[in-house]
Amino acid sequence: MSTATEHPVEPAGPRGDRADTGGPGTGPTGGGRAETGLRFALLMTVVTAASITMLNNALAPTPNDTPGDSLGCLLAAGIDPDGKNLTNTLVGTARPEALRECLSGVPEVEYWKGMVATAALLAVAALVFWWLPRWRERWHRTLPISTVDRDGGLAAELAELREIAGIDPRVRFRVDPARTTAGAVVYGRAGLYTVCLHNGLLVRRGTDPEGFRAVVLHELAHLRNRDVDFAWSSTALWRVFVLLALLPFLFSTGRILVTGLSGRSSSPFWPGAASLLTYSLLSGLVLVALVHLTRADLLRRRELHADAQAVTWGALPAGWDQPEGPRARLRRVGHLLRTHPGWAERRAALRDPDRLSAVGTPQMFLTGVAGSLLVNALEVIPRPAELGGNAWLTAALVAPVLWLVLRRSVLRATRQESGLRAGLWLGCGLLVGEWVSGSTSGNQWVVAEPAYLLALPLVGAVPAVWSAQSSRLEAAALRGRGPRVLAGLLNGLVTLVLLWGGLRWWQASGRFQAMGMTTEFDGFRTFVTQKYPGPWQDYAWELSTATAALPTLVELNRSTLLGVAAVLMVLLPLCLHARRPGSGLRVRRTLAAGAAGGLLCWAAFAVVSYALHSGRPGTLEERAGAFQYVQLWWLLLTVTAACATTAAWVAGASRQHWLLRALLASQVVQLLGYAGIFLAVSADGCLGPMDVYGSNCHWLPANGRIMVKLVLTDSVTTIPLFSACGALVGAGVVRGVRRWYEKSATPRALTPRALTPRAFTPAAVPGVVPATRSWPALMSGGLALAVSLTLLASTAVLHADGRPDTSSSAPSEETRKFLELLDTPPTARAAKIREWQALAWLSKGGLTRIGRVSDAFLALADALREAGDQKPGANGKIRLDSKEFSRLCSDVAKEAGAAQAYFRVPDADLQKKWSNALHRLDRSGNACVSALADDTAATGENGGDAFLLSLDDMPAAVKELTLVLAELHARAAPS
Template structure:
């Protein structure tokens, strides 16, 4: 119960302690998992046991620890379902989780024993020993009564400390206040200063700060002992192995050591920053509480003690210190709201811990990825929603409260996500730097857009007339914020990360894919094809996600409803927002006309030629207009708005988006009557089906993505406006919220309802239009596109031989051997049938041949769908043998499918064709046997057991 009361304390240390615990859990489990898995991989030089786990699945899929990241990603995505099945079939390892539980047990022991160590009898003396007349004890009891301390408190004196200070320590229910000897001397000359120091320490007890401080210290020491020491011990062990001449293909030069060291230092910095932020905040809150109880503020006007650290370096390292300096304390007393503000460090730590939790959840095989990512998103969204929400509520209640936009909070949150993801991913990547590092900036939008939307939408929700409506609106805003954050992280996982790693369009594979799907002359559209390939990689990850479509609708519909149901207008200028939206819609009409005119002037003349690449390119530029025009509109609206700029930009963008869809429908329905804007035909006439089909293609890909692009563009527009105001010396703060006036005019209900229906009904209808979606799975798409040529890493002959052996062994163990056994059994059945037919000398048993040939064909096809052999020379031999067998089995099934009974000449021809097909199967089987022997030889020889 005491712990729950501590968490509910309103001074902000409770959420910070929860953040520290989350960081220790994520960092400890991730570190221990990395350490233990690394030791397993180190032992792989003398044992194949690590190849039976997840590392073996990676090798079987074609991953090479020393190859480029783009090559490894393409190797996995080419058989994503098989890779997921292989990973899911591995035994779940709880070593990291168990190690984290042990770490917390050590922290609990430290928390319990640390006060006992500090309260040693020979170090501290009872206060009675220095208080002969009892005046000191009486004054301390009066101060405890003023501070409403109900816990058991013992006062001790530290005779060796001559400073005029004190400290408090202990554990829940039993606390000790240690008074320095210098403080007792100060009591005689400065009683107010003495009382201020004691009240400050009692404030720590009142606010449960002692529990937080000692629990945080215990967690830090346990983390160093149980996580960081093993981490750096691993690095030292790796250095020793390399210096002793260990040859292993798993090593990747200095990258492995660098990644391990940076990862350990990053975790240490994160946990220390969280602990330091927690301890600094508790000091400032204790100062405020002591002044509230009557302590004189003059006691805080103390000079800084001279030290060896220069002042500039001291200011630079302020975030690493656990105690604020006197200047910071005085600022907090002068402005109590200062200590209640959201610190950028807090949001950075929240984002970094969320990235660590995502990595931890991905490593826990017992938790499905869909569940784990939701756990991460909910925990990551809890801090900005709660802390920033409390800030927004306080600003609305304050007469002079400033509107909280949440932009800087979201940007620091995104910076933490970006830093955490980059550092953690370095442990699993081969390249030193990302091939496309600018895509990491997407994390700023992934985090800032939900935070800004939550802050400004909650401001609107607080303006509703009744408490029930406010709670309902706040709940909808929370759910939308969580889903929006999930959308961003899901987009990064499905598309953004792949593009950042250089695997978005390796060797123009997407361009090759589009040329295969849409045959024709692509030479006039080389630039358009490059833009199309890049743009589709950005749009496709989330275009058919139901949650994304729902969140996109709520992004603009929720603020619109809130604006229409406000008690008073209170600064909500909806009419101007709609006019900006109409202007953006007209911009989309003009942009689409310009695009069609340019395509018409440079496109082919004949109608058949316009049905191929030309029509796809024209559709693509329509998609570009449907996304770009609303985004530009949103950026302008956000730049010219000082309050509610995110909701206003979303509403204006939605108006422009609907008008862009109308333009696509009208332009393609009236195709042939538009002169220089004609697209596919020169015959004038109204063709609504053509316009509907074309608009549907555009809507399918842009219905949700355009709203998300609008939100990101609004953030860019607001940032640009802020930068301009800063350069020109104008105020950049958001104006205070206007006080509601009872005489303010209410918005007509009929007008608001009509506006809501005019915007929401078309959007819902468009959602229904896009329901018959044609989706292609990741496996089908990656298998259909041209595979890039892999660059072979530079290795010594011994390393090459070891890696070839590893990959072949893992490929056989994780499914290759099992599929080889199936093929062998099917061929044995065919061999027995051939032997029976030769002994009988009669006509072939057509049904038996058809069943067995179909069985062989099925097993061979299944083997062909398995991971390609990771070694190019063996894969060529393996694939050629399977192809030969499949040609024979398909011919056998065709010949035996419809034999002409009773016609001797036809049966004779069929028998001859059957013999030829069987001969082809036998030829392929011989080649397959040779390929299998070669693979087994590379893997080490002998039969390999299946998992």
């Protein structure tokens, strides 16, 4: 390999008596090779995606301080580079149509420029990959093997080893006379592979022939596993990326940052852009560290697999008995930075066959960071990002890695693998990558609502735990190769969809909540109160929790594919258990726990119904609005909370397959909950103090079916996912409490029997078993219930039509501030920014729209002047052309409405004047049209007064627009 060490690497020990593994991807370590191959692909995809943005920025000229490009559209929209990230996000998206129209006039060449440059970079990397072997041979001045093989014995032995490994005879063997170490290196490309033996290895052949064979077989294993292609292609791409993309990007960004911080820049974007540029520099540096750490970890693991393959081919483990050397301690300190493990680690791997199958914490964390950087880097390509392509590509690279790692660990390792640690570290990597990318924090170092970031570990943990436990159940239930392959593929597909669903939810909803945009959801309050009128002041809590959870439910329920995966999370384990009932799922106990949870759900229905009954309105008409909505909300909330609480309880009380059992129990609760809803709603009116809506006793199954359908439609996807999160919380709390008890408890007597694990637990800690099955589970259930309360939304809002009307109800204080922010963007603090905002607002369409309003008004005024020059009729009045004047008045109203849809004036006071003037023009124009709709208006006998009265307010409104224009001109061109 290009970066191979000069010695064999840590092997995992023999895996059987087979002499051949059957090629890459099969045999004792095939799963590990596939996993590292996917991680190489993920890493190189991250580098390629990062190149688009970096080359785009590096090829751009000095930052344009004129609002003539896309930056001008943002300034015209009211963006303040020195303002808060949340405020800029809300203001920038307040007029999406206007922003889209403005940007449509800007040539979209930026990201295409970066993509073209990236394509050129890949072409250069391909050339480097093609020529690297030749350059290496010229640099090191290697010699053919025939120059040192006088009797031909070395060539014969190498040919024998090559046949054992099943390597193409075209592989060349060369010698590096300048290297005295007893090692070798393999390099090249397809059709031109070379194994270069160091001069010290030839000397070792005479003193330690088995060690010589071990080194050569190790290098041939690299060829068999195609490690050379991975290593050399990644080396070529990384070197070209650093030289042509990373360094120019860091230089250009750093130069801008230094210029701005030194005070030499006159740009209005200082100091607001400082944190953004710092984030860019930090992302580049973290990318360097990520690539190096990940590549080093991958190469170490590929070396381990090559050693395991060499041992399988007959290399003796004694060939790895080499001294550590004087720098062993120093090497152990920088272990993560090295591309090869030390001799001690190699020998430990020979003694532990499960080492290669164990889930490594660094590999999962680095995979998560790479996935997060990739999903954010791909957002630079607009169309695929809008369609969710970045989430799909990221999940398609990350999910197979997770699935292969867990599957190999479960099927090969002797230790229990729950997948929880791997999933949490993957999620932590997603979290760190999200912070480094700065996509949620913008120009602030800390997001407004950091608690939402805690959802990212769950995004990684849920699919990981489910995949690991399903794989373990599959290993116990299935024996044939065909059924195992089918079950494994279904496992991988569900894992892929679950991870994709989590990433897509984060992009579409979670990140905006983390940015602090939760107040936006209060706008749905008015929507609900308009659709379901009633005394909402009596149901403030229900309305707040429902509207706060709406974005999460909308995003989770919109995908049919995610819904199918949520159902398969329960059905696939059940099918495996049906194949072999003794697989350890304990279905009977799980069903009993689910039935108990269903009874608790019915009891909760009774409590909720009793509480609603005591406060229900007196008439059916009054119950049809807000009260009916609240009833639906509480039914949905109760079912979901009961399922999540039951899942937390079962997971906390189970030791094996705890997530699968929790999901199964929650589904039993869900079905019983639907049955309870059907019975309660169908018999509503016959339940006495638990009647919610009806007053007369009737059996109405149609009402029950409608209610069940509404609840089921919006919970069939969310309940399994929420239950899985509740199970993770429950299992985590109980296991944490259990470990705390085990550590804090002291044995009664320090006897050898008491110190054994089997005797220590029941004798020294008699209260552990009862405690783990009682109050810790209750605690976990309470946490799961709290999670459900904050994440659940109302079905009625999801299916209602129409738009919110802010005038139909009194909004909350947070809603009022939010609407004010959207209606009137805050005035920038810096005078320079206000100047550029005014100039951008005028040049990007403000002047055009004011001109159109002015032209429409002047056309109406000219028509009136011409009509005034006519001779009055017999009644002393002038006859008007009603169709013509109706058209002219309509033009005024239409142009006023078009101007109203343009960007808000980037000043609070001027925006109020602008909005008021346009509103008056729009109202006057429509009043004019209405007045002329009466035929008598044309004669002026009865409608003339209404027509003239409608025009009275227009001159004052136009004058106010003129004052706004003058103020903006003065601000855009200060003296």
